[in-house]
Amino acid sequence: MAARSTTRIVGGRIGDPTRETVGQPIPVILPEPGILFARRAERLESLAAADHPMADWLRFTARLSRAQHEAIATLPMAEPVAITEGEPPLGYDSHHREAYWRMALAVVLRAVDGTALPHQVREAISGLRARDTATVDALADAYLRGDTQKAERGEAVFIAAAVAAYFTHRAAVLPAANVHLLAQRGCCPVCGSAPVAGVVTAAGQAPGVRYLHCGLCATAWNHVRAVCIACGSSRGLALHGIEGDEGAVQAETCDECRSYVKMLYQAKDMAVEPMADDLASLALDMLVGEAGYQRNAANPLVIGGQ
Ligand SMILES: [Zn+2]
Numbered sequence: 109m110a111a112r113s114t115t116r117i118v119g120g121r122i123g124d125p126t127r128e129t130v131g132q133p134i135p136v137i138l139p140e141p142g143i144l145f146a147r148r149a150e151r152l153e154s155l156a157a158a159d160h161p162m163a164d165w166l167r168f169t170a171r172l173s174r175a176q177h178e179a180i181a182t183l184p185m186a187e188p189v190a191i192t193e194g195e196p197p198l199g200y201d202s203h204h205r206e207a208y209w210r211m212a213l214a215v216v217l218r219a220v221d222g223t224a225l226p227h228q229v230r231e232a233i234s235g236l237r238a239r240d241t242a243t244v245d246a247l248a249d250a251y252l253r254g255d256t257q258k259a260e261r262g263e264a265v266f267i268a269a270a271v272a273a274y275f276t277h278r279a280a281v282l283p284a285a286n287v288h289l290l291a292q293r294g295c296c297p298v299c300g301s302a303p304v305a306g307v308v309t310a311a312g313q314a315p316g317v318r319y320l321h322c323g324l325c326a327t328a329w330n331h332v333r334a335v336c337i338a339c340g341s342s343r344g345l346a347l348h349g350i351e352g353d354e355g356a357v358q359a360e361t362c363d364e365c366r367s368y369v370k371m372l373y374q375a376k377d378m379a380v381e382p383m384a385d386d387l388a389s390l391a392l393d394m395l396v397g398e399a400g401y402q403r404n405a406a407n408p409l410v411i412g413g414q
């Protein structure tokens with residue numbers, strides 16, 4: 109972690125929302141599982157290579173992303189689920205998973221396993237393999253409820269990877285035109301999760317718009333800028349970045365509800381990827397946390413975190 113004595117957060121107020129002038133953005137963008145996890149792995153590897161203080165963890169998560177990529181290729185063709193207006197079609201806490209999500213888990217465990225892993229990680233892999241299917245399902249249910257027990261956090265990282273692969277696989281085949289934003293704009297329209305991060309675009313048909321990205325099913329959805337995604341307030345929002353870096357990753361804080369969420373700016377770096385860049389910027393979480401803000405939702409791989 110960067111030395112706190114020399115690292116400060118810097119920022120400024122966010123502009124008036126009425127001044128936004130951008131083209132019509134697509135409201136919901138479903139994931140492309142065939143490229144998503146491979147691209148994420150590449151981004152994690154490049155962030156790890158840049159002399160990063162958490163390089164080993166980033167390389168491990170890159171390995172996990174490559175395992176998710178392999179897992180999705182082995183899953184049976186996904187059937188689209190029925191869509192009820194106003195409800196997320198694959199609700200993270202209500203969707204009844206097909207048994208084949210455990211195939212994704214088996215592939216993830218096989219793909220990640222290897223001699224170079226730390227002892228505790230190898231133990232978590234062998235522990236999960238020894239569990240019966242009912243227990244593995246119960247672990248997944250607990251993870252999705254945000255209720256993982258401390259002793260099971262090591263295993264839950266693999267559960268998280270497998271359920272994310274499964275939900276992404278299911279989300280990808282939904283009829284996009286029938287998936288609508290929820291009344292709660294801060295929640296994923298496909299699974300109802302809170303976003304892992306937001307991206308402000310610098311390309312495409314509507315550059316300069318904000319998309320929130322789901323850490324579970326990898327759906328992206330449009331959300332107006334300059335409004336807190338947690339409480340809807342447009343007062344008291346500010347951006348904080350780490351002084352001296354290029355500003356591609358910033359924390360958007362809200363003084364009304366004291367929450368924050370990270371925003372990634374393609375204008376500063378076109379390669380930003382929500383999961384990868386969020387994991388690589390935990391130093392910013394520490395600084396913003398010290399300033400008294402609570403993270404809106406944890407990164408799905410930071411289990412038992414904030
Ligand atoms: Zn989702």
Ligand SMILES: [Zn+2]
Nearest residue numbers: 336339362365
């Ligand atoms: Zn707020």
